Amino acid sequence: MDLYLYMDALSADLHFFQQAIGLHEQRAQVLSTNIANADTPNYKARDFSFETALKNAVGKSGSLRLPDTSLDLTSKRHIAATAQNFNILQMKYRVPFQASVDGNTVEMDVERTAFADNTVRQQAAITMINGRIRAMTTALTPN
C-alpha cells in the first residue's frame, strides 16, 4: 500500500464528521438569520432537515458521495465526464404555531431551542472526530 492509499483511508474516515460539522455550521447560520430577523415584518423563518442534508452529503448507505468534479478534456476524442453536485440543503419554510399579524413566522423559543440543539450536536461531532484522530494517531505511533 502506498502513501496515497493511506491518506485516502484517513480522509475517508474523517469525511463523515467533516460533512456533519460543516452542515451544523450552515444550520447555525440559517438559525442565526432567523433569530436576527425575529422582528422583521414579513420575514419567513427557514430551516433545513439536517438528516436529509447529511444523507445527501455522504451518499446513500454511508458511502462517500463524490465532490463536484469534471474531467479536463485535452483531446477531441475524450468523453466529457462530470459529477454534479445537487442541492444538498433543501431549505424549507417553517410552519408557525401561531401566525403573527406582521407576517413574520419566527418563533423565538423554537429558534433558540433549535440553535442550542445544533450547538450541542456540533460539539458532539467534534468530540467524536477528535476521538477518531486520537485513535489514528495512536495507530500511527511506533512502539
Place this chain on the structure above:
Amino acid sequence: MSLSIFQIAGSALTAQSQRMNVAASNIANADSVAGPDGKPYKARQVTFQMQPLGTNFHSHPIGGVGVTRISESQAPDRLVFDPKNPAADAQGYVHMPNVDVVAENVNMISASRSYQANVEVINAAKSMMARTLTIGQ
C-alpha cells in the same frame, strides 16, 4: 465562512440598539411641546428589513437585519386643555407630542429581549468556533 454568524447577529445588535435609541428619544420627548422646528415632537418608528449576505443557499438567502428608514408617526397630537399656557391655541388647547409612552416601553422591552437573544447567538457561535479549533489536539 463561519464569521458570517457574527455578521448576522452583529447586524441584529445594531438594528435593535437603533430601535432602542428611537424608543428612548420618544420617551424622552414625550412632553416636548416644541421641537427644533417649533412644532410638537412626532414619535418616530424604525423599519426593519432583512439584508441578505453574499452566501446564497440555493435561492434562500441568509443574512442579517438592518434599519431601512425611520418614519414619523402620523397619529394626531395629544391635546391638553390649558388656556393659560403660552403655547395654547385659540381654543385653549396645547398640542403635545403624539408619543404613546406605554407602547414605547413595550417596544423597549421587546428590543432588549431581541438584543439578548442575539448576544447569546454570538456567545454560542464563539464557543462553537473555539471548540472547532481544538480538532486534532
